[in-house]
Amino acid sequence: MGFSGKLGFVGGGLMAEALIKGVLQAGLVGADQIVVADPSEARRNLLQSEYKVAVLADAVELWSRCKVVVLAVKPQVVTKVLASCKAHIVDNLLISIAAGIPLALLEKGVQGTGCRVIRVMPNTPAIVLEGASALSCGQGVVEADLAIAKGIFEAVGLTVVVDENYLDAVTGLSGSGPAYVFTFIEALIDAGVKVGLARPVAETLAMQTVLGSVRLAMHEGKHPAELRAMVTSPGGTTIAGLHELERGAFRSVIMDTVEAATKRSAELGKLVLADDNK
Missing domain, CATH: 1.10.3730.10 (ProC C-terminal domain-like)
Structure with missing residues (x-):
């Protein structure tokens, strides 16, 4: 399904680029509705040139311009990114593809902002629009939110909706x-x-x-x-x-x-939570 607002991407790496390409080809949004924040000037220039989207060097402004935001940064910087932007997060829909970062940590990072969170585990064939993505919903997510998230990831392949406790198995398999x-x-x-x-x-x-x-x-x-x-x-x-x-x-x-990959995914998730609680 399409939507009339703006779609933001915090992080403009290969997976974000695949999603941009997919949603544009699917007609989910127009190029003038997409805003990408990435610290790399080279990535900003490439995305602006190739897809005609708006680009920013800093993510802070993006949250006020985009009600739907895809968090596509490296897992180790998620907490820092959310903390630096929290004052500007108000009632956004946050869709995270940061590997191994649980809903609890994401929701903690946006606590008190009215932001709803959906966690997604995609895979690399999304780069050629043949991905398999599993979505898990956080607290307060409504059907309209899920429909938007599914639309984005169905533009690059197939989607399933699972409880978060199955995402380690999804990681191990797809x-x-x-x-x-x-x-x-x-x-x-x-x-x-x-x-x-x-x-x-x-x-x-x-x-x-x-x-x-x-x-x-x-x-x-x-x-x-x-x-x-x-x-x-x-x-x-x-x-x-x-x-x-x-x-x-x-x-x-x-x-x-x-099974080994599933167990390792669970171990890494526990390490992330343990580090956050230190």
Whole structure:
């Protein structure tokens, strides 16, 4: 859904740029409705030149101009940024994509301002408008707030809404997931080279195979096991390869990988809260 006010970005890095590109292409807002605050002159110049948006060197003014603000800064500076701007925060909708910063800490930073907070865990494919984002709502968030946040992130992919206590699992699966997929693609390419294919040929075949398989799974809506069975003939090449995956405990490795990342996300969240309470 579109809205008539201004959309602000505190931080103009790659993820903020992806969101700007997405909302503009989706027609959610016009370029004249976007304001970006970033300390880097190079980033400000790039965003202003590429997307024709307004830019600021300091975030303080942005809060009074924009009722919807996406917080896209590094996690270690979130507390400092909110503290420096708090006097100018009044009834804003704050959408944070700062990794690992819990709602409790964000809400503490804007306490008494009437600001509502939504925390989002996106992933890097949002850069090519194919992201997966999970949204968690803080206190006082209403349906209209959530609709705005969903609109922004649906402009760069798909969204789900979850309770915050599931965001560590989201981080372990979709947040870190692209790295697992890239590692699999890399291994598939190397495997092609090992059996005699030229590396450029192996790269093309591996990446298209992964892309096509995902598109097929989403198009057909069938369980992955059914799609796997479609290419697994009795006594054939595919079952021989799958046997080696089973021998190597491929499924268990993937499950352990996601679980380890989930646990680490939870540990980092606790460290952030502990540091804030010192």
